[in-house]
Amino acid sequence: MNFDLECRDLVKAYGAFKAVDGISVGIPQGSFFSILGPSGCGKTTALRLVAGFGEPTSGDILIKGRSVLKTPPNKRPVNMVFQHLALFPMMSVAENIGYGLRRRGMAREEIAKRVSDILARVDLPKAGDKRIDQLSGGQKQRIAIARCMVLDPAVLLLDEPLGALDLKLREHMKVELKQLQHQFGTTFIYITHDQSEALVMSDQVAVMNHGRFEQVGTPQELYFNPKTAFVAGFVGDSNRWAGKVASSGGQALRVERADGTVLNGIGDQGRALPAGEAVEIFVRPEEISIEPAGTTPLPADGTNQLQGQVESFLFNGAMSRVLVSCGAGAPVSVAFAHDSGIGNFAVGQPVSLRFAPAKCRCFPKA
Known part of the structure; x- marks a missing residue:
C-alpha cells in the first residue's frame, strides 16, 4: 500500500x-x-x-x-x-x-x-x-x-x-x-x-x-x-459501571457490581480476565431496551436485566433519551427514536431494562 x-x-x-x-x-x-x-x-x-x-x-x-x-x-x-x-x-x-x-x-x-x-x-x-x-x-x-x-x-x-x-x-x-x-x-x-x-x-x-x-x-x-x-468511554456515549469478575469462561464473563447485581458480558479480547479482577463495564444507550416492569419473562439466553424507575426524559429531536434510576450510582441512559413509544412512560414508573451479553463490554479497570 x-x-x-x-x-x-x-x-x-x-x-x-x-x-x-x-x-x-x-x-x-x-x-x-x-x-x-x-x-x-x-x-x-x-x-x-x-x-x-x-x-x-x-x-x-x-x-x-x-x-x-x-x-x-x-x-x-x-x-x-x-x-x-x-x-x-x-x-x-x-x-x-x-x-x-x-x-x-x-x-x-x-x-x-x-x-x-x-x-x-x-x-x-x-x-x-x-x-x-x-x-x-x-x-x-x-x-x-x-x-x-x-x-x-x-x-x-x-x-x-x-x-x-x-x-x-x-x-x-x-x-x-x-x-x-x-x-x-x-x-x-x-x-x-x-x-x-x-x-x-x-x-x-x-x-x-x-x-x-x-x-x-x-x-x-x-x-x-x-x-x-x-476508547469505549471516549468514542460515543456509554453507560459505565465498575465491578469484579465473578466467573470467566473464555471471553464470556459474569461480573458482579458493587450493589450485588450480576451482569453477563464479554471480556477484553487482548487477554483473559480472571475471577476477582476489577473491571469496567460499558453498554451503549441504544443497545438497551425498556418496558414496563413485569411485562414479559426474562429469556433464558443470559440477557441482562436491571429494574428501576423512570427519572426523566431528555428530548433531542430524532433520537432522545430516558434516564432510569436503578439504585445507587448514576441513572442508566436509554436512547430511543422519538416515534418508538418510549416517551409514553411516566416519570416514576417502574421499568425493566434489558441488554444482550454481547453488547456488555468489559475491560480491566485502569
Missing part, C-alpha cells in the same frame, strides 16, 4: 515527560485521517512534528516514502490550516490565496490563473476581490483551505479548524470539509477533540491518550469494537 505519511516509533520528550510516546502509523494516499483525543493528549504536538515545527526526540517521519527529519518546514510537501485560520486581514481574498505562490517567485499571470481555479473549486469564484472581514465563518474556512491547496501539498494538516465556529455552522462544515477532501483527493490529517467531527468525516481515526495511539481503525470499528476502556 502507498502511504502519503508514515510515523515510525515517533517520540517527543520534554525531560522525563513524553508528549508523543512511540506512535507508529501509515496513512494511505488520498485518505481523511483524524487524530482524536482530549486536550493535552499530544495530538497537536504530533501534528507539529509532521509539519516540521519541532524535532522528534526519536523515530522517523516519512512523506511519500522519504524521511523529512532533516527537511525544514517550508521545504516539506505539507501545508497547515490552523484553528484561527491565520488569514491576513490587510490582504484581499485573492492576495491571501496567492501569498505562498508569490513567495515561490511564480509569475503574476500564473498566480492569477491558479487563484481563479482554486476559488472555483471551493465554490467562491467571485470572492477574489473581497476583504477577509466581508466573509462568513464558513467562507473563511474555505479560503484557508484554498490558500493551502493552491500550493499542491502532498498532505494537508488541519489543527481543530472548526473549533471557533458556532454549532450549526460546525455541523455544516463537517460535511463540506469531507466533500472538499474527496474533490481534491489530497490526504487530510485532522486534529480534533470532538468525536462527532472525527466519526463523520474520517476514513480512519486514531484515538490518542497520554501520547499514545490507543486504537486506530474506521469509525465503525472504534464505535462497535473498542479495544480499550478509554
Whole structure:
C-alpha cells in the first residue's frame, strides 16, 4: 500500500515527560485521517512534528516514502490550516490565496490563473476581490483551505479548524470539509477533540491518550469494537459501571457490581480476565431496551436485566433519551427514536431494562 505519511516509533520528550510516546502509523494516499483525543493528549504536538515545527526526540517521519527529519518546514510537501485560520486581514481574498505562490517567485499571470481555479473549486469564484472581514465563518474556512491547496501539498494538516465556529455552522462544515477532501483527493490529517467531527468525516481515526495511539481503525470499528476502556468511554456515549469478575469462561464473563447485581458480558479480547479482577463495564444507550416492569419473562439466553424507575426524559429531536434510576450510582441512559413509544412512560414508573451479553463490554479497570 502507498502511504502519503508514515510515523515510525515517533517520540517527543520534554525531560522525563513524553508528549508523543512511540506512535507508529501509515496513512494511505488520498485518505481523511483524524487524530482524536482530549486536550493535552499530544495530538497537536504530533501534528507539529509532521509539519516540521519541532524535532522528534526519536523515530522517523516519512512523506511519500522519504524521511523529512532533516527537511525544514517550508521545504516539506505539507501545508497547515490552523484553528484561527491565520488569514491576513490587510490582504484581499485573492492576495491571501496567492501569498505562498508569490513567495515561490511564480509569475503574476500564473498566480492569477491558479487563484481563479482554486476559488472555483471551493465554490467562491467571485470572492477574489473581497476583504477577509466581508466573509462568513464558513467562507473563511474555505479560503484557508484554498490558500493551502493552491500550493499542491502532498498532505494537508488541519489543527481543530472548526473549533471557533458556532454549532450549526460546525455541523455544516463537517460535511463540506469531507466533500472538499474527496474533490481534491489530497490526504487530510485532522486534529480534533470532538468525536462527532472525527466519526463523520474520517476514513480512519486514531484515538490518542497520554501520547499514545490507543486504537486506530474506521469509525465503525472504534464505535462497535473498542479495544480499550478509554476508547469505549471516549468514542460515543456509554453507560459505565465498575465491578469484579465473578466467573470467566473464555471471553464470556459474569461480573458482579458493587450493589450485588450480576451482569453477563464479554471480556477484553487482548487477554483473559480472571475471577476477582476489577473491571469496567460499558453498554451503549441504544443497545438497551425498556418496558414496563413485569411485562414479559426474562429469556433464558443470559440477557441482562436491571429494574428501576423512570427519572426523566431528555428530548433531542430524532433520537432522545430516558434516564432510569436503578439504585445507587448514576441513572442508566436509554436512547430511543422519538416515534418508538418510549416517551409514553411516566416519570416514576417502574421499568425493566434489558441488554444482550454481547453488547456488555468489559475491560480491566485502569
